[in-house]
Amino acid sequence: xxxxxxxxxxxxxxxxxxxxxxxxxxxxxxxxxxxxxxxxxxxxxxxxxxxxxxxxxxxxxxxxxxxxxxxxxxxxxxxxxxxxxxxxxxxxxxxxxxxxxxxxxxxxxxxxxxxxxxxxxxxxxxxxxxxxxxxxxxxxxxxxxxxxxxxxxxxxxxxxxxxxxxxxxxxxxxxxxxxxxxxxxxxxxxxxxxxxxxxxxxxxxxxxxxxxxxxxxxxxxxxxxxxxxxxxxxxxxxxxxxxxxxxxxxxxxxxxxxxxxxxxxxxxxxxxxxxxxxxxxxxxxxxxxxxxxxxxxxxxxxxxxxxxxxxxxxxxxxxxxxxxxxxxxxxxxxxxxxxxxxxxxxxxxxxxxxxxxxxxxxxxxxxxxxxxxxxxxxxxxxxxxx
Ligand code: MRU
Numbered sequence: 001x002x003x004x005x006x007x008x009x010x011x012x013x014x015x016x017x018x019x020x021x022x023x024x025x026x027x028x029x030x031x032x033x034x035x036x037x038x039x040x041x042x043x044x045x046x047x048x049x050x051x052x053x054x055x056x057x058x059x060x061x062x063x064x065x066x067x068x069x070x071x072x073x074x075x076x077x078x079x080x081x082x083x084x085x086x087x088x089x090x091x092x093x094x095x096x097x098x099x100x101x102x103x104x105x106x107x108x109x110x111x112x113x114x115x116x117x118x119x120x121x122x123x124x125x126x127x128x129x130x131x132x133x134x135x136x137x138x139x140x141x142x143x144x145x146x147x148x149x150x151x152x153x154x155x156x157x158x159x160x161x162x163x164x165x166x167x168x169x170x171x172x173x174x175x176x177x178x179x180x181x182x183x184x185x186x187x188x189x190x191x192x193x194x195x196x197x198x199x200x201x202x203x204x205x206x207x208x209x210x211x212x213x214x215x216x217x218x219x220x221x222x223x224x225x226x227x228x229x230x231x232x233x234x235x236x237x238x239x240x241x242x243x244x245x246x247x248x249x250x251x252x253x254x255x256x257x258x259x260x261x262x263x264x265x266x267x268x269x270x271x272x273x274x275x276x277x278x279x280x281x282x283x284x285x286x287x288x289x290x291x292x293x294x295x296x297x298x299x300x301x302x303x304x305x306x307x308x309x310x311x312x313x314x315x316x317x318x319x320x321x322x323x324x325x326x327x328x329x330x331x332x333x334x335x336x337x338x339x340x341x342x343x344x345x346x347x348x349x350x351x352x353x354x355x356x357x358x359x360x361x362x363x364x365x366x367x368x369x370x371x372x373x374x375x376x377x378x379x380x381x382x383x384x385x386x
Contacts, residue, residue: 006185007052008050023049023050023185038098039097051219052182054146061138062143087128088131104307104352111295146189151195153196153292174207175210179214179255182224183223197228211228211235211238247280248284254286255286255288256289256291258290261296262296262297268356294385299382303358311350312352315344318344318348319337
């Protein structure tokens, strides 16, 4: 795990110091930006300087911890630390605001719910300093527990895939394809679907990882490429339009994807283009595996039609970002318009996610286990993996 990238860092000894890597500038520029307030965390999530369902939940939680750590170290303390009631009144609107930054990934909602519960649980008897420390502890836990569970689900998913392909694929020869970026940059470390790919590589089961560019934000070509390169994992980038061609011409043994929200029946919202890949995988009888933490499974909704799908600003689909080409010595960044001036109100469709129906999914893997569909069933029984 030594070469693992990271998207968020805190500094022990500097109360409240919180920084993220600006993912809009990767892979050419590594710029760490300070997050000095809950509002700045909200803006970083909304503008996609940080993205990926677990990473945005972590940043939201850590921005609350940072806000409280700074407040505690202030003399005199701010007014909102005068009692647990004033702290509650101050924090609840901040939590509600963070929740609206991106609507599809349920992990953010789960993190906010955990902090809201911590805020409420002690009642009026809890001292304000006790309450603040409890909140900081819970926020740090939300971030810290992610790496371990990622490794666990990656191992479970990889072992399951190796078992499924035993006797059919020579050892060390698995080719897998993934969509978007689900690695260390999208989580607190190791990754979900990309973690599974990493685990296959580390256990010498992987031949090659294929990944789609994932337009319009290019999480594949900008971020997954960088992570795979850094980890030394043999990999091949394809354009989003080439999935069918890949499946016709290269033996792919599994498609592995992350998730922003999985409904009770297994319907899964993930980066737009995931559904296309699932339809093609079904046509080619390639196992389609969703890898996500328990916090991504939303048992409150029966199926994918209840998942709120974020639509990004239409202009974003008309732009591409990267370094100038031919390369300049400083790899100068540019955002270029790749379309004529379009009617941004009516002429561009830009959903950030799509929903893959459970019938196209072979397995859902969490840190608790692997759920596979029963014979002939349309949906999943996820009760064993939540
Ligand atoms: O818009 P993004 O980049 O936040 O979308 C990310 C994805 O769709 C990921 O697959 C998902 O959040 C899982 S990340 C472990």
